[in-house]
Amino acid sequence: MLTIDQQIMKKEEGTIITPAGFQVAGLHSGVKRKRNDLGIITCDVPANAAAVYTTNVIQAAPIKVTKESIAKEGKLQAVIVNSGNANACTGKQGEKDAFLMRSAAAEQLGIPEYYVAVASTGIIGLPMPMDKIIPSIKLLEPAASDNNVDQFNESILTTDIFTKSTCYQTTIDGKTVTMAGSAKGSGMIEPNMATMLAFVTTDAVIESSMLQVALKEVTETTFNCITVDGDTSTNDMVLIMASEKSGNEGLTPQHREWSVFVELLRKTCVDLAKMIARDGEGATTLIEVEVNGALNDKEATQAAKAVVGSSLVKTAVYGADANWGRIIAAVGYSKAIVNAETIDITIGQVKLLENSQPLAFAEEEVSEILNNETVKIVVDLNIGTGTGVAWGCDLTYDYVRINASYRS
């Protein structure tokens, strides 16, 4: 019998329109100087929808609008998204503007307003340039074409360097089920839904409430385990839409292939989360921290997040410096339960610390490992069986450059 992992296949050429029923478009409306800044996802039918949002108390207007839309029937047929302006801290006018974006998109597509979600990312506190947004919404022509996918994926970026997209397929009830996602980073990224937008599409048959259960579970160990700078944005949103075109039986936790579906979603979200971490502002390296031997999974994840979030670990990776002292120090202040005498640390294939004692190792070898595009740090606490992974990136001159001059 195949393991769950073996039942899920990566579709290298797949995109957000590969699941049956979805179309996209993207264009340059003028909110940003040059790059695309307005995009849309549409579905043939009202798709079952679920979302998780930023935990920041200060939430941007589009979050409010999207929550209201989904609350109505649990369905979405379109997502209108812009980059360049976050429409956050913009008061009553900002709310009005977000609702106007929603109604303009609904009118354009001839669907009810409450089938439309709104997402925005960019600068906080500036009024939305509605004179650019509204006329441009009318110019969006969603289609299931590769060119449109490229246009859409670009339209949601801010300081991101590359577009982020992934696609997986599996079989449930003998039917092919496809899932795909597009996302953007890349500053204000922290556990707990930080500045990022991720849109996931699937053709699986599953109700909104069940989608929400799966999304919430998966978010905990994927998007909530990445950090770029420890800041949590006002605009984060992960949104999933199910067109229900695949023909499987309705998925619930009682369905014998529920765990396959959850794993399909997890793989999709892990890919997007890792791409966001790799493309953190100014980043040159994706850092993956795995903590094993913790009291439980939650403690392991907590320790992994502390290590990957440490400015000192991040700069050490950037400097290709095998500074395991900073790693153990981060584990020490993570508030995870540890035994100070039993910690092992491995970077790549090289063990640097055993039972909290330094081992002899070749600095050059580890330095070479740290110069790779992906660096894996494994910490074994040796007190239990809990395990957890977190992802982040190095801290570089470019992070400072980008953020010292973001608005100028």
Added chain:
Amino acid sequence: MLTIDQQIMKKEEGTIITPAGFQVAGLHSGVKRKRNDLGIITCDVPANAAAVYTTNVIQAAPIKVTKESIAKEGKLQAVIVNSGNANACTGKQGEKDAFLMRSAAAEQLGIPEYYVAVASTGIIGLPMPMDKIIPSIKLLEPAASDNNVDQFNESILTTDIFTKSTCYQTTIDGKTVTMAGSAKGSGMIEPNMATMLAFVTTDAVIESSMLQVALKEVTETTFNCITVDGDTSTNDMVLIMASEKSGNEGLTPQHREWSVFVELLRKTCVDLAKMIARDGEGATTLIEVEVNGALNDKEATQAAKAVVGSSLVKTAVYGADANWGRIIAAVGYSKAIVNAETIDITIGQVKLLENSQPLAFAEEEVSEILNNETVKIVVDLNIGTGTGVAWGCDLTYDYVRINASYRS
């Protein structure tokens, strides 16, 4: 009648030896390449002592030794301190070395070992170069001279740019009471006793247990309110010694001038804390964040710490960018209770946000304020009377440079 504040005078020329009974020395032992790296504080008599330590679970060997010394009688007559090597994660040998440093100093001074505290700061995980430390301890000649103070203050630094010292005087029971301190930063600085060492001397008459009460109270709103990079070190220590030479009546919370003494200590610690923040690695600006109108003081401090710890706020200050959106976002994720609609933000004299709505302001004027050596950000939550202050510094290219190459 004079307020407490008016009863305490800054002694501009005062140093750690201004309180009666103390001497210091410092020299270059060879742990570091060039700068002084070994220092000592001594007292004529066994001084009443108290200390607070890092909250990191991974604690360096010297912390253990110092705790053991103070536990014996609550008295210290000397502190031996080195920079360049933290003696952390150095196992049984590290512990042995820290105890050896203690006994060498005790022997040199002809005092019991348990009257000696040990403090170390520098690289984690390298064995202590005892061949350099031990012979050099014998060369230390403590004296109450300005030259010795300079030598000592330099000997405790790591990546610090400048030495940190302050002194205050007051009158208690009609007697002059003096307090002074020396400290070092400047990486791995975070609330909860982060990489820093601070040594405070006073000639006040006060028992060790009472000293501990005052120190713990004051640390909460001073050293625990500074952050450089969010990392909490393995070696932090704030240590206070009272020579009891001033002749006041023994200080306890019941003493009518107890609050004057606490304020004397608070002023001393605030000065040192602010100097540590200003001298954060790569910093060009001291950022002071004051939060008012919170539900209570604790919530205010929590919000202030979140703002001053935000990488995005720190880079914005470096870039002289009036990016109040990042300030309100940090308040929003601080977990302090806030009303999203009632937040005011002021930078310098310029109000940028009122009731969470942007005000028109001159970008150039605020940009000029942000270019000052000290920047004050005031956030008013307008929901209560709680107030709190935190200090930090901007995040610059030099922070990355220093930490990417710390060990090389």
